[in-house]
Amino acid sequence: MSSKKNTKKVSDSEDDDFEEEEDESEGSGEEDSAENSVKEEEDEEEEENGDNEIKEEDNADTKIEVKDENEDDEEEEEFKPSINGNKRKNDTPVEKAAGLSNAKQVKTSGGDAVKKPVQKQQDSDDEDDENSDIKWKYLEHHGVLFPDYWQKHNVRPRYDGKPIDLNLLQEEMATYWSQTLGTDWEHKPKYRENFSKQFLDTFGKDKGKYDFDKFDFTPIKIHLEEQKEIRKNRSKEEKNQEKQKKERLSDYYAGAILDGFREKVGQFMIEPPTLFKGRGEHPKMGMMKGRIQPEAVVINISKDAPVPKCSVPGHGWSEIVHKQDVTWLASYKDDSVKKQHKYIFLSAESKLKAENDKKKYEKARRLKNLIGQIRENYERKLRSSDPVDRQLGTATYLIDKLALRVGNEKSEEEADTVGCCSLRVEHIQVIEDTQIGFDFLGKDSMRYQNTVKVTEIVWKNMQSFIKNKKPGDDLFDRIDASSLNEYLKSQMEGLTAKVFRTYNASHTLQKELDKADEEGLDKMDLKDKLNFYDEANRNVAILCNHQKTVGKNFDVMVGKMEQRINVYKDYEKELHTHLNKCKKNGVNAYEKEVILEEKDDGKHKMFVKKFPGTKEKIQEAIEKIKKKIDEEQNKKQSKEKNKEIALGTSKTNYNDPRISVVWCKKWEVPVEKVFPKTLIAKFVWAMDTDLEWSF
Structure with missing residues (x-):
């Protein structure tokens, strides 16, 4: 057993604290997803227009899209270049040959924005603004931030057992592939086929000399793991320096001025290159998503606003436009894989988003x-x-x-x-x-x-x-x-079909929550009330077919739940034995510490079993642990039942938030138990809804 300094105790008298910790860990995934939901929300709001050929879809590996709200499985940290490193002026010839560049050949002065004609989009492609009325009078922002160009680490993979030198692009692609080693993606036929073809194409006329199956990328995988450990073991001062650097960038790029008010930008970083995954069996999975250059980016600002400075020396913006009938700040087309336009918007809690959200739900009403x-x-x-x-x-x-x-x-x-x-x-x-x-x-x-x-x-x-x-x-x-x-x-x-979905989702939620009286909610405790709400929201998610991919750590997490349940059940049996002894001869009170949850780092979560010295106290302990077992079993059943259901999508995009706010007020449920803080900020306009309101 580990020493006490490497363990965390959870006694039966501390159950409430332990439960709160578990609830918070599950809820944090919801908050993170809502924080990063800029692109998904805009996708969800697009009109289903048959002529719209460049509508952005969700993509599991897209850096500006949301994860499923209830996806609380830990993802392996991806290897990404640091922000604001050295930049090179243009794509390498091999990048151009492999079709991985989005740059257009233009002459620009270093870092200055330029105005260059581009083909105009149809109005139907300009995000999902409901009509062409004026959205703003003044708009100013600092543009977008580009990820760094690749910096060589010079770790060589092996080919046919021998180290092989790679050029800059080949090393970058090989590093992204190395991240997939040991995962299901490594063995997906289409993913492997697409990547191997594109990777071998970078060898030009010599590509016929190579067999992808003879490449061994293990040295790069080992390098990534070593770098991960180095980052993990950095000093507190180093971590603070990086944090401050990110905060400085955020302070600069994450702010915009809209009609005299400062607003937060939802996502200011252009997507970095990576291997495309998508969801399901996408025919382009495994292909390299190319680097977006400033020449692909259109900036939308007021005519009298200063033009944002392009942060990449030797490059400039594609065009500066002044479109007051749309709400996007910048747009660009990614021609490398999906060939679709993408947009940079204000954050979910901005004034414009709030107005659009309210209009959306009023249209459903x-x-x-x-x-x-x-x-x-x-x-x-x-x-x-x-x-x-x-x-x-x-x-x-x-x-x-x-x-x-x-x-x-x-x-x-x-x-x-x-x-x-x-x-x-x-x-x-x-x-x-x-x-x-x-x-x-x-x-x-x-x-x-x-x-x-x-x-x-x-x-x-x-x-x-x-x-x-x-x-x-x-x-x-x-x-x-x-x-x-x-x-x-x-x-x-x-x-539109989306209005139907919003109406049916909100109508279903209202109908399900209206059953509270007949279900006797007034006699339930807070946890039972929240379970009732989650079940209502689950019915909406099923109606709308909101699914998620089962996380790679799902079985591990369920296994940990089973381990906790078994510890509690063993404790209950021991308490009954202790009670029988007490009835016969009397017993002394004592405590025993056991492992509740094992950790890889040896800092196991411990549980203190308490054995009281009187029959009354022992009986109380038995009733308490029985309740704990029921709660853990219900939590496990709920997790298994919802493993493929995304409960957050309907809550974020389809359920009128006023339904939940009124329900919380009526049944004295803190709204933060239903909405994470990011959704509370997004739906601040709904928080003062009158108790008599109904969808």
């Missing part, structure tokens, strides 16, 4: 008042003799009832993700008893697998839509995303 009329309309179309109307009615029914996205056409290079309009015959199964089975890849390549009971007319329509068709044929062959969106907007101004 407006749909609530019209939903009966809209359903009557599409139900008439379900029975129409016109095949186009029947398909429009059926598609709208699926969007309404199943929270499906509209679905756009995909190129062969994109992941085969589908929505309602892009469903194929192979994705559905018409089953007896008016049931329809769905099995397809939705957004982020997350599998949607569901069997639902539908109305008889919908069932008959679906049966007729697949008649005499091949598995690869379109289910809805007479409509597309544009025509469906046009129909939706004819029913209500601004109506």
Whole structure:
């Protein structure tokens, strides 16, 4: 057993403190995800426009996107170059040859911004602003920060058992690949195929001489682990210096002035190069995401605002624009992998975001008042003799009832993700008893697998839509995303599939939370109330098919929970034995320390078993540990039940926050137990909602 200075004690009298620590550790993942949710929120708010070909999707390895709110598994620290190191002026010839550069050849003075014409985007591509009205009168900011160019570490991998020299780009790519060694990504066929091809292409005319399977990147992997240990063992002074450096950069880049008020920028760092992962079986996984150069970045500021200085010597901005009808500060197109535009926005708690959020939820409430009329309309179309109307009615029914996205056409290079309009015959199964089975890849390549009971007319329509068709044929062959969106907007101004999802999510949450009276919430303690709320939110996540990838440490964490439960159960048995002895001969009180949770560093979490000297005290201890066992088992069951369900997405993007605020007030639940501090800041406009308000 480790010495006391290497352990942390948790006695049975300290259970409450121990529980709070566990709750905080799980909640921290939620806060982190909300803090970094800039890109995902903007993605979630995009209109499902059939003509929008450059809509940004979530990507598991994108540095400016959110992790699932409940993803509390620790991720291995990625090796990244430090901020603001030495810069080189241009891409190397081999970068250009490998197609990994986003730079355009322009003449600029060192560090000065330049105005250079670029092809204009369509208004539908300018983020998701709901209309073209003026969003701001004055906007000033400091632009974006670029990651450093790669600095060689000169650690050589082996080829066919012998060390091999790599150039700058090859070493960078090899280092990113080395991060995947020992993970599932290393052995994913498509990931390996794409990376190996691109890596060998960097050898130019000599690429035919090399076999990727003969490369051994272990030396670089060892180097990364050594560097990780060095960073971990830095002195407090060194860590503080790095922290202060980051704070200085943040103070400079994270601030913007909007109509005379200082606002926080959500994410000011351009994505660094890395290997693309995506989610699901994306056809481009394993490809190198190229370096974004300033010449790819468009800056949006006021006409009378100072132009931000470009931090990369010898480079300049692509264009300076003054678009007051959009809310993005900067945009750029990443041509290396997904070839999509990305945007830099103000943070989630900014005034603009708050206004957009409130408009979004008010639009969903407006749909609530019209939903009966809209359903009557599409139900008439379900029975129409016109095949186009029947398909429009059926598609709208699926969007309404199943929270499906509209679905756009995909190129062969994109992941085969589908929505309602892009469903194929192979994705559905018409089953007896008016049931329809769905099995397809939705957004982020997350599998949607569901069997639902539908109305008889919908069932008959679906049966007729697949008649005499091949598995690869379109289910809805007479409509597309544009025509469906046009129909939706004819029913209500601004109506999209996303508005349906927001309405159905908020309506479902309100309906579930309204069951509190019949569930006897007034007699529940705080933990039971929170479990009730989480179950309501879980039903929303299931409705919207909000899934997450199971974390690599999930089994380890569940194993630790089981270990704690077993320790508590052993303690309960020992208490019963102790009680029997007490009844016969009397006993003396004593304590015993055992390991509650083992740690790799030897600093085990300990548990102090207390054995009282009287029957009454022993019985109290038994009741207390029984309650503790129940709580731990419920926590474990909840974690297993939600291992593939992302509870945070609906809470952040679809549930009207006023529903949760009113519920918390009514049942005396602190709002910080439901929302992390980042969501409280994001939804500050909802915190004063009247107790009588209802969605």
